[in-house]
Amino acid sequence: MKVKSKVISIVSAALLLMGTAACSNDTASTDATKAKSSKGPVTFTYFGADPVPTWNNMQDEVGKEITKRTGVTLKASYQVGNDDKVGLIASSGQYPDLISPKGSAAKMVDAGAMVDLKPLIEKYAPNIKKLIGNNWGRLKYSNEDPKVYFIPTYDAVGQKQFDAGGGFELQHAAVKEAGYPQIKTLQDYENVIKQYVKKHPTVDGKPTVGMSLIGSDWHFLITVTNNATGATGKPDEGEYSIDPKTHKATFHSRLPEEKEYFKWLNHMNDIGLLDSQSFVQTYDQYLAKVASGRVVGLADQSWSYGSAENTLKGAGKDELTYGHYPVTLNDKYKRHDFQSIGFNAGWGIGITKNCKDPIRAIKFLDFLASDEGQILNYWGIKDKQYKVDNGKRVIPADVQEQKTKNNAEFTKKTGIGMYNISMRYGDGMKDSTGNYYTTNFPENVVKNYSKETKEVLSHYNAKTWKDLFPSEKEFPVLPWGAAWSINASSNTEYGAIFQKAEDTAKSYVTKAILAKPADFDKEWDNYLKALDAIGVKKMEAEYTKLVKARVELWSSK
Amino acid sequence: MAKRRSALPTNTSDRIFDICNMAFMMIVVVVMLYPFLNVLAISFNTSLDTVKGGITIWPRDFTLENYKKILEYDTLLVGLKNSVLRTVLGTFLGVLCDSMIAYTLSRKDYKARKFVSTFLALTLFFSGGLVPGYMLVRDLQLMNTFWVYILPGMVSVFNIFIIRSFIDNLPISLQESAKLDGANDFVIYWRIILPLCKPVLATVALFIAVGQWNSWFDTYLYNSMSPSLTTLQYELVKILQNTNSTTNANAQSAENIANMVTPESIKMAVTIFVTVPVLVIYPFLQKYFMQGMTLGAVKD
Amino acid sequence: MKTLPLEVSKPMVVKTKKSVWSKILSQKYLILMSFPFVIWVFVFSYIPIWGWTMAFQNFKPGLSFSQQEWVGLQNFKELFLDHDFYLVMRNTLAMSIMELVAGFLCPIVLAVLLHELKNKYFKRTVQTISYLPHFVSWVVVSGIVIQMLSTDGGVVNQLLMNLHVINKPIEFMGKENWFWSIVTTADVWKEVGWNTIIYLAAIAGIDPQLYEAAKVDGASRFRQIWHITIPGIRTTITILLILSIGNLINIGFEKQMLLGNPLVQSHSNVIQLYALNYGIGLGRYSFGTAVGIFNSVVSIILLFSANRIFKKTTGESVM
Structure with missing residues (x-):
């Protein structure tokens, strides 16, 4: 065909043309601390790799105040959908002034796009410096490139948890009817559900559901596999379990002890206590079910089912809301929910080479890290969103109501909590006035409990759900911090195997859970075989290397 | 009829x-x-x-609370302005270009006809991908401009073929008589073909308009740092944004996002708000492709 | 079939011995009306094809073109050696062929039947309503579908139970064998009204006198449809059919992703989702591009084959 050859020749000409034009790279590198800094109003562009649906172009109250104090306006843009925008930004050289690339940090660093922050912080950012303390070693990018490109923003410094949000959940009514028994093992948990379902086969005319999961989308990780980790006495390390001594990483859902957990789910399905819709229903349908009050047991996180629980509260059905119990496979295991990750760095915000005024940018981040900036972000504006009574910061009741009723709306309007883009202190840390930095503190937790919740807790001699769980003092601090924030290997084969392993687990573990009990072992063996076939050992070896590298990096100064 | x-x-x-x-x-x-x-x-x-x-x-x-709330979103108004503008301009230019090319391709005596139609048809089935497209827009200096909404998608090959198949079915005698009167090809297109093509032009206009109205990805890719160039659909997508991302999901960031997810009812209110304008224009176009032609002129 | 409009349009056979230049000159308006857009398409569609080089590299964003590592055909090898790829291709082709058949016939039937409605206002109302689902997102539509087919109070199961067709609710969404049909049905439901619009426009172009003549001859409604309406929109049907055959492999992934679940994973995974999950989604641009090239090559082969077949059998074609 003549046309075809014509087309081909044109295309190849274009290729030659574009090959040279498309790939220019800005490699000019200057010492950022020597740049000139301006004083007047300035605009910085910013890209964040996590969506922020409430972003309002700084037209919210806190945003306006930040602009007033610093002269800085952020033009922010956030990740939408699954496409890799950080990759595009890195390839095109169209870097924003500030970027928080999450797990894609390597792309920006490989492109030579990031500015070394250490000299800037030393010179211009006393507040950030204070927050870092003697943890500079943890901020280094890697053993080979020990510069500081990002300051951590995903974890707040010194964060303490005051309440449990995970574990296994049971409705207060079920626990009450069972006579407040000890709930420590899966057997205890199952007994409570079994008794209650037997007594109340229907709720408002619809069948009572023993235990429901959402295995149809990514919540699979939260409600199915993560619980296998929790119930077998391991901290949540994402999809891996890391040996504390050898630092060897294993894809956790293939471990023999977790098989026992899935076997229990299989048993629950067999006796009809596991919702048969668990792997089919959508998240909305799951929430609707929970909100109807007919699900006795959950294995979820409170942030995930919270909106359904709010509906129950709104309807005055506090007895059908949930408590969190430290359930394990058997009494050999101890739950590690509260094991500390220490000062966690890895993911965070950085300044790019395209930023015209890095000094101003670091000063801006430093303002957000100051006491003033943090209180603005956490509490809002004085005498509007909070008051000071006898030196104590308090949130007026009407503001608190707006906040609980419609958090998204409240955030959009006030901007509270939306400027977590610099370093900051976490829950439980106090400022120089003796007030907590954040609005989450022990007194508040108990204050927000319902009467029913308090009653249930009193039978277990506990003030909060956290008291039921082993405390963080029982465990050493994890030397690698949070495993999920280890920047994924740039080895692309690793990524593909990991994705495959996740897909395999989803499909095979589901099949095993729903199989007839007699077939469970057979299905499980198929799962292990399928994992071997895709090269799970290779993947684990690669990840083990990453963990070891992080431990080495973080123990340096 | x-x-x-x-x-x-x-x-x-x-x-x-x-x-x-x-x-x-x-x-x-x-x-x-x-x-x-x-x-x-x-x-x-x-x-x-x-x-x-x-x-x-x-x-x-x-x-009515949900609708009251979304009217407070002032970004939606900026988005509305840009969406209307891109839809009107994009549709007008698109219909004009597509029909012009379609006419030339319907002319069996046009020598370059086969080359042009093959050249165009191929583009329906390949794309260079995200990165080269992004670089092209960057090199053409279209980033953070309104024109990125209009220029890259102005010629739609699919629509060209639809219009051409319609013109192919028109009686050819009209063209020939016009030609004998000494009219040039552009005049034939403008005076004779365009008026006869109303049903298909209305269809194509609808396709382009809905496409323009519904697109948000270009806003996200190229103009997301320019709040003044935002579009209604992009604002909608941001509001609808859920925790249902399939990749990179981890408990930590999921929790952060879960706290900011917009309630379902407000999402649906925004959906209605964004969809209604496009439904409103529909009856105006519908009459062209539902009524058939008053074909007084088309007689062999 | 007396007057097929197409048969009228024979090429004008006027033999001349003019030079190339005078031919160009005589068609200068046609050239002016099409070539600016050819350049346009060249810039926006052809130039970005340099990106295909990424398939032969281990592309890393941020490095310049000369710094990229060339790996030859490794990405294609990986693609073709992947067992999942064949599974994914099977699903893609199965669903797209089902969609091609159903999604192609239904709009034509609906358009023809709409055309036969006598009351103008009823006709318009039905048409407007039938295109509404196009504007409802897949998230909402798939939620409705899953709810309707649910064993927990779903309409379909209740109906079948009341009719005593089944005595225990069927878990439709959990059955691999049902998945393709469910996706196809949902797709027809959502898009059929929208897709009729093209045919309605084509029908509107048919000369009304043809119907008058048929009526006088006493032709029944079915005969009118068969001998006037269908031939009148044949060109449109052919063009759309050729283009959608070329598009067979580009099935999208949203509906499969939203309707799917781990139980039907082996039947729900399609090529676009595969490319996203194992390509761009992981930052593996090279692998994603390799999948893209594979798609394009298959599409273009399908396009040319379909075009040729139709040209030979019906005389109508895109190119």
Whole structure:
């Protein structure tokens, strides 16, 4: 065909043309601390790799105040959908002034796009410096490139948890009817559900559901596999379990002890206590079910089912809301929910080479890290969103109501909590006035409990759900911090195997859970075989290397 | 046309046909109306109650609150302006270009016809991918400009073929007589072809308009740092943004996002707000492709 | 079939011995009306094809073109050696062929039947309503579908139970064998009204006198449809059919992703989702591009084959 050859020749000409034009790279590198800094109003562009649906172009109250104090306006843009925008930004050289690339940090660093922050912080950012303390070693990018490109923003410094949000959940009514028994093992948990379902086969005319999961989308990780980790006495390390001594990483859902957990789910399905819709229903349908009050047991996180629980509260059905119990496979295991990750760095915000005024940018981040900036972000504006009574910061009741009723709306309007883009202190840390930095503190937790919740807790001699769980003092601090924030290997084969392993687990573990009990072992063996076939050992070896590298990096100064 | 046809006598089999057809269409109406009514009902329901699920075509706990809230989103107004602008301009230019090329391709005597149609058809089936497209827009200096909404998609090959197939069915004699009168090709296109093509031009206009109205990805890719260039659909997508991302999901960031997720009812209210304008223009275009032509002029 | 409009349009056979230049000159308006857009398409569609080089590299964003590592055909090898790829291709082709058949016939039937409606206002109302689902997102539509087919109070199961067709609710969404049909049905439901619009426009272009003549001859409604309406929109049907055959492999992934679940994973995974999950989604641009090239090559082969077949059998074609 003549046309075809014509087309081909044109295309190849274009290729030659574009090959040279498309790939220019800005490699000019200057010492950022020597740049000139301006004083007047300035605009910085910013890209964040996590969506922020409430972003309002700084037209919210806190945003306006930040602009007033610093002269800085952020033009922010956030990740939408699954496409890799950080990759595009890195390839095109169209870097924003500030970027928080999450797990894609390597792309920006490989492109030579990031500015070394250490000299800037030393010179211009006393507040950030204070927050870092003697943890500079943890901020280094890697053993080979020990510069500081990002300051951590995903974890707040010194964060303490005051309440449990995970574990296994049971409705207060079920626990009450069972006579407040000890709930420590899966057997205890199952007994409570079994008794209650037997007594109340229907709720408002619809069948009572023993235990429901959402295995149809990514919540699979939260409600199915993560619980296998929790119930077998391991901290949540994402999809891996890391040996504390050898630092060897294993894809956790293939471990023999977790098989026992899935076997229990299989048993629950067999006796009809596991919702048969668990792997089919959508998240909305799951929430609707929970909100109807007919699900006795959950294995979820409170942030995930919270909106359904709010509906129950709104309807005055506090007895059908949930408590969190430290359930394990058997009494050999101890739950590690509260094991500390220490000062966690890895993911965070950085300044790019395209930023015209890095000094101003670091000063801006430093303002957000100051006491003033943090209180603005956490509490809002004085005498509007909070008051000071006898030196104590308090949130007026009407503001608190707006906040609980419609958090998204409240955030959009006030901007509270939306400027977590610099370093900051976490829950439980106090400022120089003796007030907590954040609005989450022990007194508040108990204050927000319902009467029913308090009653249930009193039978277990506990003030909060956290008291039921082993405390963080029982465990050493994890030397690698949070495993999920280890920047994924740039080895692309690793990524593909990991994705495959996740897909395999989803499909095979589901099949095993729903199989007839007699077939469970057979299905499980198929799962292990399928994992071997895709090269799970290779993947684990690669990840083990990453963990070891992080431990080495973080123990340096 | 409809009147003239019914004026002729009808027999029994015709009547049975009509009754069956009516009955069938009734079913179609019911089945097709459901999803839209469902969205509408949820948008008028309180968000706390919506979580319970089970809303079908009637709100259970009626409220106007959701709509009041979205009117406070001032970004939606900026988005509305840009969306209207890009839709109007994009549709006008698109219809013009597409029909012009389609006319040349319908001319069997046009020497470059085969080359041009193959050259165009191929583009329907390949793309260089995200990165080269992004670089091209960067190199053409279209980033953070309004023109990125208009220029890259101005020529639509699919629409060209649709228009061409319509022109192919028109009687050719008109063109020939015009040619004998000494009219040049552009005049024939402008004076004779365009007026006859109203049904298909209305269709293509609808396709382009809906495409323009619904697109958000270009805003996200190229103009997301320019709040003044935002579009309605992009604002919608941001609001609809859920925690349902399939990749890189981890508990930590999921928790952060979960706290900011917009309630279902407000999402549906925004959906209605964004969809209604495009539904409103529909009847104006519909009359062109539903009525058929008043073909006084087209006689062999 | 007396007057097929197409048969009228024979090429004008006027033999001349003019030079190339005078031919160009005589068609200068046609050239001016099409070539600026050819350049346009060249810039926006052809130039970005340099990106295909990424398939032969281990592309890393941020490095310049000369710094990229060339790996030859490794990405294609990986693609073709992947067992999942064949599964994914099977699903893609199965679903797209089902969609091609159903999604192609239904709009034509609906358009023809709409055209036969006598009451102008009823006709318009039905048409407007039938296109509404196009504007409802897949998230909402798939939620409705899953709810309707649920064993927990779903309409379909209740109906079948009341009719005593089944005595225990069927878990439709959990059955691999049902998945393709469910996706196809949902797709027809959502898009049929929208897709009729093209045919309605084509029908509107048919000369009304043809119907008058048929009526006078006493032709029944079915005969009118068969001999006037269908031939009148044949060109449109052919063009759309050729283009959608070329598009067979570009099935999208949203509906499969939203309707799917781990139980039907082996039947729900399609090529676009595969490319996203194992390509761009992981930052593996090279692998994603390799999948893209594979798609394009298959599409273009399908396009040319379909075009040729139709040209030979019906005389109508895109190119």
